[in-house]
Amino acid sequence: MQLFIDPVLNQEGDSGVLDFSLSQEQLELQDLVRKFAKSEILPYIRQWDEDHHFELGVVKKLASLGLMGVCIPEQYGGAGMDYNALAIVCEELEYADTAYRTAVSVHTGLNSMTLLQWGTEEQKQKYLVPQAKGEQLAAFALTEPDAGSDAGALRTRAVRDGDSYILNGSKIWISMADYADNLLVFATVDADKGHRGITAFIVERSFPGVTTRPIKGKLGIHGGDTGEVILEDVRVPAGNRLGEEGEGFKIAMSALDNGRFTVGAGAVGLTRACLDASVEYAHTRKTFGVEIGRHQLVQQMIANMEAGLQSSQLLVYRAGWLKNQGVRNTRETSLAKWIACDVAFRSACDAVQIHGAYGYSNEYPVERFLRNAKALVIYEGTREIHTVMQAEYALGYRIDKPLNRMLPAWEG
Protein backbone atom coordinates (compact mmCIF):
# COMPACT_ATOMS: atom_id res chain seq x y z
CA MET A 1 0.00 0.00 0.00
CA GLN A 2 1.36 3.42 -0.86
CA LEU A 3 1.63 5.96 1.93
CA PHE A 4 0.34 8.93 0.00
CA ILE A 5 -2.19 8.79 -2.79
CA ASP A 6 -1.40 10.01 -6.28
CA PRO A 7 -1.26 13.78 -6.38
CA VAL A 8 -4.65 15.36 -6.94
CA LEU A 9 -4.36 17.97 -9.66
CA ASN A 10 -5.77 21.39 -8.99
CA GLN A 11 -7.49 23.42 -11.69
CA GLU A 12 -4.19 24.73 -13.05
CA GLY A 13 -2.86 21.20 -13.34
CA ASP A 14 -0.32 21.56 -10.51
CA SER A 15 0.05 18.60 -8.20
CA GLY A 16 0.67 20.87 -5.22
CA VAL A 17 3.31 20.33 -2.55
CA LEU A 18 3.31 18.11 0.50
CA ASP A 19 2.74 20.66 3.23
CA PHE A 20 2.72 19.68 6.90
CA SER A 21 2.13 23.17 8.25
CA LEU A 22 -1.12 24.51 9.66
CA SER A 23 -2.53 27.63 8.01
CA GLN A 24 -2.71 30.88 9.97
CA GLU A 25 -6.47 30.34 10.30
CA GLN A 26 -5.96 26.81 11.63
CA LEU A 27 -3.33 28.02 14.10
CA GLU A 28 -5.73 30.67 15.38
CA LEU A 29 -8.44 28.04 15.71
CA GLN A 30 -6.07 25.75 17.62
CA ASP A 31 -5.22 28.58 20.00
CA LEU A 32 -8.90 29.45 20.46
CA VAL A 33 -10.00 25.89 21.27
CA ARG A 34 -6.95 25.26 23.46
CA LYS A 35 -7.71 28.34 25.55
CA PHE A 36 -11.40 27.45 25.62
CA ALA A 37 -10.69 23.94 26.90
CA LYS A 38 -8.27 25.30 29.48
CA SER A 39 -10.72 27.81 30.91
CA GLU A 40 -14.12 26.18 30.34
CA ILE A 41 -13.50 22.45 30.78
CA LEU A 42 -10.25 21.62 32.58
CA PRO A 43 -10.97 23.44 35.88
CA TYR A 44 -14.27 21.57 36.31
CA ILE A 45 -13.86 18.22 34.61
CA ARG A 46 -12.74 16.21 37.63
CA GLN A 47 -15.89 17.22 39.47
CA TRP A 48 -18.15 16.73 36.45
CA ASP A 49 -16.64 13.31 35.89
CA GLU A 50 -17.19 12.40 39.54
CA ASP A 51 -20.78 13.69 39.40
CA HIS A 52 -21.52 12.11 35.99
CA HIS A 53 -22.49 15.59 34.86
CA PHE A 54 -22.64 16.75 31.24
CA GLU A 55 -22.41 20.54 31.12
CA LEU A 56 -24.65 21.74 28.32
CA GLY A 57 -23.30 25.26 28.80
CA VAL A 58 -19.98 24.11 27.31
CA VAL A 59 -21.72 23.10 24.08
CA LYS A 60 -23.63 26.38 23.98
CA LYS A 61 -20.36 28.30 24.30
CA LEU A 62 -18.77 26.12 21.60
CA ALA A 63 -21.74 27.00 19.38
CA SER A 64 -21.32 30.72 20.04
CA LEU A 65 -17.72 30.40 18.82
CA GLY A 66 -18.88 28.65 15.63
CA LEU A 67 -17.25 25.38 16.72
CA MET A 68 -20.31 23.11 16.36
CA GLY A 69 -20.18 23.52 12.58
CA VAL A 70 -16.58 24.43 11.95
CA CYS A 71 -16.26 22.59 8.61
CA ILE A 72 -19.80 23.18 7.36
CA PRO A 73 -19.89 25.73 4.51
CA GLU A 74 -20.94 29.25 5.46
CA GLN A 75 -23.98 29.02 3.16
CA TYR A 76 -25.32 26.36 5.54
CA GLY A 77 -24.59 28.24 8.74
CA GLY A 78 -21.11 26.85 9.44
CA ALA A 79 -17.69 28.46 9.83
CA GLY A 80 -16.61 27.29 6.36
CA MET A 81 -13.23 25.98 7.47
CA ASP A 82 -11.63 22.82 6.07
CA TYR A 83 -12.05 19.28 7.39
CA ASN A 84 -8.75 19.36 9.26
CA ALA A 85 -10.14 22.32 11.22
CA LEU A 86 -12.63 19.80 12.61
CA ALA A 87 -9.69 17.55 13.56
CA ILE A 88 -8.12 20.48 15.41
CA VAL A 89 -11.33 21.14 17.36
CA CYS A 90 -11.59 17.45 18.29
CA GLU A 91 -7.93 17.13 19.27
CA GLU A 92 -8.02 20.17 21.52
CA LEU A 93 -11.33 19.26 23.16
CA GLU A 94 -10.28 15.70 23.91
CA TYR A 95 -7.05 16.98 25.41
CA ALA A 96 -9.36 18.23 28.17
CA ASP A 97 -11.96 15.44 28.14
CA THR A 98 -13.49 12.90 25.79
CA ALA A 99 -17.07 13.96 26.59
CA TYR A 100 -17.09 17.25 24.69
CA ARG A 101 -15.19 15.86 21.73
CA THR A 102 -17.80 13.09 21.58
CA ALA A 103 -20.54 15.74 21.45
CA VAL A 104 -18.82 17.34 18.44
CA SER A 105 -18.24 13.94 16.85
CA VAL A 106 -21.89 12.96 16.84
CA HIS A 107 -23.26 16.43 16.15
CA THR A 108 -20.90 17.48 13.36
CA GLY A 109 -19.08 14.33 12.21
CA LEU A 110 -21.87 11.78 12.22
CA ASN A 111 -24.92 13.96 11.70
CA SER A 112 -24.33 17.40 10.13
CA MET A 113 -21.68 16.22 7.66
CA THR A 114 -24.02 13.43 6.61
CA LEU A 115 -26.77 15.97 5.91
CA LEU A 116 -24.22 17.97 3.92
CA GLN A 117 -23.35 14.88 1.87
CA TRP A 118 -26.77 13.32 1.41
CA GLY A 119 -29.43 15.92 2.26
CA THR A 120 -31.76 17.66 -0.15
CA GLU A 121 -31.59 21.45 -0.23
CA GLU A 122 -34.81 21.57 1.80
CA GLN A 123 -33.39 19.21 4.45
CA LYS A 124 -30.19 21.24 4.62
CA GLN A 125 -32.09 24.48 5.14
CA LYS A 126 -34.37 22.96 7.74
CA TYR A 127 -31.88 20.90 9.76
CA LEU A 128 -28.29 21.52 8.74
CA VAL A 129 -28.41 25.31 9.08
CA PRO A 130 -29.63 25.38 12.72
CA GLN A 131 -27.31 22.48 13.59
CA ALA A 132 -24.25 24.16 12.06
CA LYS A 133 -25.06 27.30 14.03
CA GLY A 134 -25.40 25.16 17.16
CA GLU A 135 -29.00 26.27 17.69
CA GLN A 136 -30.11 22.63 17.51
CA LEU A 137 -28.11 19.62 18.66
CA ALA A 138 -27.89 16.41 16.69
CA ALA A 139 -27.08 12.75 17.26
CA PHE A 140 -26.73 9.51 15.32
CA ALA A 141 -28.84 6.46 16.08
CA LEU A 142 -27.54 3.32 14.35
CA THR A 143 -26.58 0.83 17.05
CA GLU A 144 -29.22 -1.48 18.56
CA PRO A 145 -29.15 -3.93 21.45
CA ASP A 146 -28.56 -6.77 18.94
CA ALA A 147 -26.73 -4.87 16.19
CA GLY A 148 -23.42 -3.16 16.95
CA SER A 149 -20.47 -4.18 14.78
CA ASP A 150 -22.95 -6.01 12.55
CA ALA A 151 -24.83 -2.81 11.79
CA GLY A 152 -26.56 -4.42 8.80
CA ALA A 153 -28.51 -6.64 11.21
CA LEU A 154 -30.49 -3.78 12.74
CA ARG A 155 -34.18 -4.44 13.37
CA THR A 156 -35.86 -1.04 13.81
CA ARG A 157 -38.73 -1.10 11.32
CA ALA A 158 -39.96 1.68 9.03
CA VAL A 159 -43.32 1.09 7.37
CA ARG A 160 -44.56 3.45 4.68
CA ASP A 161 -47.96 4.96 5.43
CA GLY A 162 -49.10 7.57 2.90
CA ASP A 163 -46.80 10.57 3.09
CA SER A 164 -45.06 9.24 6.16
CA TYR A 165 -43.18 6.29 7.61
CA ILE A 166 -44.01 4.72 10.96
CA LEU A 167 -40.89 3.81 12.93
CA ASN A 168 -40.71 1.24 15.73
CA GLY A 169 -37.62 -0.02 17.50
CA SER A 170 -34.90 0.87 19.96
CA LYS A 171 -31.38 2.21 19.76
CA ILE A 172 -28.65 1.96 22.36
CA TRP A 173 -25.29 3.59 23.16
CA ILE A 174 -26.39 6.82 21.51
CA SER A 175 -24.12 9.67 22.53
CA MET A 176 -26.07 12.86 23.31
CA ALA A 177 -29.38 10.98 23.13
CA ASP A 178 -30.78 13.00 26.01
CA TYR A 179 -29.83 16.38 24.57
CA ALA A 180 -30.18 16.04 20.79
CA ASP A 181 -33.00 17.89 19.06
CA ASN A 182 -32.56 15.83 15.89
CA LEU A 183 -31.55 12.21 15.47
CA LEU A 184 -30.36 10.48 12.35
CA VAL A 185 -32.17 7.16 12.72
CA PHE A 186 -31.54 4.02 10.68
CA ALA A 187 -34.39 1.57 10.16
CA THR A 188 -35.20 -1.21 7.74
CA VAL A 189 -38.07 -1.06 5.28
CA ASP A 190 -37.56 -4.76 4.49
CA ALA A 191 -35.53 -6.95 6.85
CA ASP A 192 -35.33 -9.70 4.19
CA LYS A 193 -33.17 -7.40 2.08
CA GLY A 194 -30.40 -7.27 4.71
CA HIS A 195 -28.33 -4.10 4.52
CA ARG A 196 -30.09 -3.13 1.26
CA GLY A 197 -33.34 -2.54 3.20
CA ILE A 198 -31.83 -0.03 5.59
CA THR A 199 -33.11 3.52 5.23
CA ALA A 200 -32.08 6.76 6.97
CA PHE A 201 -34.51 9.23 8.59
CA ILE A 202 -34.20 12.61 10.24
CA VAL A 203 -36.25 12.25 13.41
CA GLU A 204 -37.01 15.20 15.65
CA ARG A 205 -37.01 14.50 19.37
CA SER A 206 -40.35 16.31 19.52
CA PHE A 207 -42.05 13.75 17.24
CA PRO A 208 -44.66 11.85 19.31
CA GLY A 209 -43.40 8.38 20.26
CA VAL A 210 -39.72 9.32 20.71
CA THR A 211 -38.35 8.78 24.20
CA THR A 212 -34.80 8.63 25.50
CA ARG A 213 -33.23 7.52 28.74
CA PRO A 214 -29.65 7.79 29.97
CA ILE A 215 -27.40 4.77 30.37
CA LYS A 216 -25.92 4.45 33.86
CA GLY A 217 -22.86 2.53 35.03
CA LYS A 218 -20.42 3.27 32.20
CA LEU A 219 -16.71 2.58 32.73
CA GLY A 220 -15.69 5.97 31.40
CA ILE A 221 -16.76 9.23 29.76
CA HIS A 222 -18.67 9.94 32.96
CA GLY A 223 -18.82 13.58 31.94
CA GLY A 224 -20.69 12.72 28.75
CA ASP A 225 -24.22 11.73 27.88
CA THR A 226 -25.00 8.28 26.51
CA GLY A 227 -28.50 6.97 26.18
CA GLU A 228 -31.14 4.76 24.69
CA VAL A 229 -33.67 5.92 22.12
CA ILE A 230 -37.06 4.23 22.00
CA LEU A 231 -39.27 4.69 18.96
CA GLU A 232 -42.92 3.76 19.38
CA ASP A 233 -45.13 4.35 16.34
CA VAL A 234 -43.18 7.46 15.45
CA ARG A 235 -44.68 9.11 12.38
CA VAL A 236 -41.88 10.59 10.25
CA PRO A 237 -42.74 12.63 7.14
CA ALA A 238 -41.43 11.06 3.92
CA GLY A 239 -39.63 14.35 3.33
CA ASN A 240 -37.41 13.46 6.30
CA ARG A 241 -36.07 10.34 4.60
CA LEU A 242 -32.39 10.94 3.86
CA GLY A 243 -31.45 9.42 0.50
CA GLU A 244 -33.49 6.69 -1.08
CA GLU A 245 -35.12 3.64 0.49
CA GLY A 246 -32.38 1.03 0.93
CA GLU A 247 -29.58 3.60 0.79
CA GLY A 248 -29.31 3.85 4.57
CA PHE A 249 -26.43 1.42 5.07
CA LYS A 250 -24.25 3.38 2.67
CA ILE A 251 -25.29 6.59 4.37
CA ALA A 252 -24.41 5.12 7.77
CA MET A 253 -21.03 3.92 6.56
CA SER A 254 -20.22 7.25 4.92
CA ALA A 255 -21.27 8.98 8.16
CA LEU A 256 -18.83 6.73 9.99
CA ASP A 257 -16.07 7.80 7.59
CA ASN A 258 -16.50 11.24 9.16
CA GLY A 259 -17.29 10.16 12.70
CA ARG A 260 -14.24 7.91 12.81
CA PHE A 261 -12.12 10.79 11.60
CA THR A 262 -13.24 12.89 14.57
CA VAL A 263 -12.63 10.01 17.00
CA GLY A 264 -9.11 9.53 15.60
CA ALA A 265 -8.44 13.25 15.90
CA GLY A 266 -9.72 13.25 19.48
CA ALA A 267 -7.48 10.26 20.25
CA VAL A 268 -4.49 12.34 19.18
CA GLY A 269 -5.49 14.90 21.81
CA LEU A 270 -5.91 12.21 24.45
CA THR A 271 -2.45 10.79 23.69
CA ARG A 272 -0.97 14.30 23.96
CA ALA A 273 -2.69 14.71 27.33
CA CYS A 274 -1.21 11.38 28.50
CA LEU A 275 2.24 12.39 27.29
CA ASP A 276 2.14 15.85 28.89
CA ALA A 277 0.90 14.46 32.22
CA SER A 278 3.55 11.70 32.15
CA VAL A 279 6.41 14.06 31.28
CA GLU A 280 5.43 16.42 34.07
CA TYR A 281 5.18 13.61 36.60
CA ALA A 282 8.42 12.01 35.41
CA HIS A 283 10.21 15.28 36.14
CA THR A 284 8.78 15.70 39.62
CA ARG A 285 8.70 12.17 41.06
CA LYS A 286 12.04 10.82 42.29
CA THR A 287 13.04 7.20 42.92
CA PHE A 288 16.48 5.74 43.61
CA GLY A 289 17.88 9.26 43.88
CA VAL A 290 16.85 10.54 40.42
CA GLU A 291 13.69 11.79 38.76
CA ILE A 292 11.88 8.80 37.27
CA GLY A 293 12.28 10.24 33.74
CA ARG A 294 15.90 9.11 34.04
CA HIS A 295 14.89 5.44 34.23
CA GLN A 296 15.02 3.73 30.87
CA LEU A 297 11.83 1.71 31.30
CA VAL A 298 9.93 4.94 31.97
CA GLN A 299 11.64 6.48 28.96
CA GLN A 300 10.44 3.59 26.84
CA MET A 301 6.83 4.37 27.73
CA ILE A 302 7.36 8.07 27.05
CA ALA A 303 9.04 7.30 23.72
CA ASN A 304 6.14 5.03 22.69
CA MET A 305 3.70 7.84 23.43
CA GLU A 306 5.74 10.32 21.41
CA ALA A 307 6.06 7.95 18.43
CA GLY A 308 2.38 7.06 18.61
CA LEU A 309 1.34 10.69 18.87
CA GLN A 310 3.35 11.76 15.84
CA SER A 311 2.31 8.84 13.65
CA SER A 312 -1.37 8.96 14.53
CA GLN A 313 -1.47 12.70 13.94
CA LEU A 314 -0.03 12.19 10.44
CA LEU A 315 -2.63 9.54 9.65
CA VAL A 316 -5.51 11.71 10.87
CA TYR A 317 -4.38 14.79 8.96
CA ARG A 318 -3.86 12.74 5.80
CA ALA A 319 -7.47 11.54 6.06
CA GLY A 320 -8.59 15.16 6.51
CA TRP A 321 -6.55 16.20 3.51
CA LEU A 322 -8.29 13.55 1.40
CA LYS A 323 -11.67 14.87 2.58
CA ASN A 324 -10.59 18.37 1.56
CA GLN A 325 -9.90 17.04 -1.94
CA GLY A 326 -13.31 15.35 -2.12
CA VAL A 327 -11.64 11.94 -2.43
CA ARG A 328 -13.11 8.78 -0.88
CA ASN A 329 -11.13 8.00 2.29
CA THR A 330 -12.84 5.04 3.97
CA ARG A 331 -9.60 3.04 4.03
CA GLU A 332 -7.36 5.85 5.26
CA THR A 333 -9.89 7.03 7.87
CA SER A 334 -10.31 3.50 9.22
CA LEU A 335 -6.52 3.18 9.54
CA ALA A 336 -6.22 6.57 11.23
CA LYS A 337 -9.04 5.78 13.67
CA TRP A 338 -7.65 2.34 14.49
CA ILE A 339 -4.06 3.40 15.05
CA ALA A 340 -4.82 6.70 16.84
CA CYS A 341 -7.26 5.01 19.24
CA ASP A 342 -4.97 2.07 19.95
CA VAL A 343 -2.15 4.53 20.63
CA ALA A 344 -4.39 6.56 22.97
CA PHE A 345 -5.43 3.46 24.90
CA ARG A 346 -1.86 2.19 25.28
CA SER A 347 -0.66 5.69 26.19
CA ALA A 348 -3.32 5.96 28.88
CA CYS A 349 -2.32 2.55 30.32
CA ASP A 350 1.31 3.65 30.38
CA ALA A 351 0.47 7.06 31.80
CA VAL A 352 -1.19 5.34 34.78
CA GLN A 353 1.83 3.03 35.09
CA ILE A 354 4.25 5.97 35.13
CA HIS A 355 2.17 7.63 37.87
CA GLY A 356 2.29 4.40 39.92
CA ALA A 357 -0.23 4.25 42.77
CA TYR A 358 -1.09 7.94 42.30
CA GLY A 359 -2.18 7.12 38.77
CA TYR A 360 -4.77 4.80 40.25
CA SER A 361 -6.58 7.65 41.99
CA ASN A 362 -8.45 10.62 40.61
CA GLU A 363 -5.96 12.95 42.26
CA TYR A 364 -4.32 12.83 38.83
CA PRO A 365 -6.21 12.89 35.52
CA VAL A 366 -4.62 9.77 34.03
CA GLU A 367 -7.11 7.28 35.53
CA ARG A 368 -9.87 9.28 33.76
CA PHE A 369 -7.85 9.16 30.56
CA LEU A 370 -7.63 5.38 30.82
CA ARG A 371 -11.36 4.91 31.47
CA ASN A 372 -12.20 7.24 28.59
CA ALA A 373 -9.65 5.72 26.20
CA LYS A 374 -11.31 2.32 26.46
CA ALA A 375 -14.37 3.74 24.72
CA LEU A 376 -12.25 4.83 21.78
CA VAL A 377 -11.19 1.31 20.88
CA ILE A 378 -14.83 0.20 21.01
CA TYR A 379 -17.06 2.86 19.46
CA GLU A 380 -17.31 3.85 15.80
CA GLY A 381 -15.84 0.52 14.74
CA THR A 382 -14.08 -1.65 17.29
CA ARG A 383 -10.36 -2.24 17.06
CA GLU A 384 -11.25 -5.65 15.62
CA ILE A 385 -13.51 -4.24 12.86
CA HIS A 386 -10.75 -1.87 11.73
CA THR A 387 -8.13 -4.62 11.90
CA VAL A 388 -10.25 -6.81 9.66
CA MET A 389 -10.99 -3.93 7.28
CA GLN A 390 -7.28 -3.16 6.91
CA ALA A 391 -6.43 -6.83 6.33
CA GLU A 392 -9.17 -7.07 3.71
CA TYR A 393 -7.90 -3.94 1.92
CA ALA A 394 -4.34 -5.29 1.93
CA LEU A 395 -5.48 -8.70 0.69
CA GLY A 396 -7.64 -7.17 -2.03
CA TYR A 397 -10.88 -8.60 -0.57
CA ARG A 398 -12.24 -5.10 0.14
CA ILE A 399 -12.28 -2.57 -2.67
CA ASP A 400 -14.07 0.76 -2.26
CA LYS A 401 -16.48 1.63 -5.04
CA PRO A 402 -17.07 5.21 -6.20
CA LEU A 403 -20.03 6.78 -4.38
CA ASN A 404 -22.95 8.52 -6.06
CA ARG A 405 -22.88 11.25 -3.38
CA MET A 406 -19.54 12.45 -2.04
CA LEU A 407 -18.83 14.75 0.86
CA PRO A 408 -18.14 18.03 -0.96
CA ALA A 409 -14.50 18.98 -1.37
CA TRP A 410 -13.42 21.98 0.66
CA GLU A 411 -13.60 25.01 -1.57
CA GLY A 412 -11.49 27.23 0.68
Ligand code: COS
Ligand atom coordinates in the same frame (compact mmCIF):
# COMPACT_ATOMS: atom_id res chain seq x y z
N1 COS B 1 -19.43 4.68 2.28
C1 COS B 1 -20.44 4.39 1.44
N2 COS B 1 -20.84 3.13 1.17
C2 COS B 1 -20.19 2.13 1.81
C3 COS B 1 -19.15 2.37 2.70
C4 COS B 1 -18.77 3.72 2.94
N3 COS B 1 -17.78 4.01 3.77
N4 COS B 1 -18.71 1.21 3.19
C5 COS B 1 -19.44 0.25 2.62
N5 COS B 1 -20.34 0.80 1.78
C6 COS B 1 -21.31 0.11 0.94
C7 COS B 1 -20.62 -0.91 0.06
O1 COS B 1 -20.20 -0.33 -1.16
C8 COS B 1 -21.71 -1.92 -0.14
O2 COS B 1 -22.57 -1.46 -1.16
P1 COS B 1 -23.41 -2.49 -2.08
O3 COS B 1 -24.57 -2.93 -1.25
O4 COS B 1 -23.84 -1.63 -3.24
O5 COS B 1 -22.49 -3.58 -2.45
C9 COS B 1 -22.47 -1.89 1.16
O6 COS B 1 -22.19 -0.63 1.77
C10 COS B 1 -22.07 -2.99 2.12
O7 COS B 1 -20.72 -2.81 2.46
P2 COS B 1 -19.73 -3.96 2.86
O8 COS B 1 -19.90 -5.09 1.90
O9 COS B 1 -18.40 -3.38 3.05
O10 COS B 1 -20.33 -4.44 4.24
P3 COS B 1 -19.75 -5.57 5.17
O11 COS B 1 -20.95 -6.24 5.70
O12 COS B 1 -18.66 -6.33 4.53
O13 COS B 1 -18.96 -4.86 6.35
C11 COS B 1 -18.47 -3.50 8.13
C12 COS B 1 -19.27 -3.78 6.86
C13 COS B 1 -18.19 -4.67 9.05
C14 COS B 1 -17.16 -2.84 7.75
C15 COS B 1 -19.45 -2.55 8.75
O14 COS B 1 -20.61 -3.25 9.11
C16 COS B 1 -18.91 -1.78 9.90
O15 COS B 1 -18.16 -0.84 9.72
N6 COS B 1 -19.35 -2.17 11.11
C17 COS B 1 -19.06 -1.38 12.27
C18 COS B 1 -20.21 -0.49 12.53
C19 COS B 1 -19.86 0.58 13.48
O16 COS B 1 -18.82 1.22 13.35
N7 COS B 1 -20.73 0.79 14.44
C20 COS B 1 -20.54 1.83 15.39
C21 COS B 1 -21.68 2.78 15.28
S1 COS B 1 -21.40 4.28 16.08
S2 COS B 1 -20.97 3.80 17.91
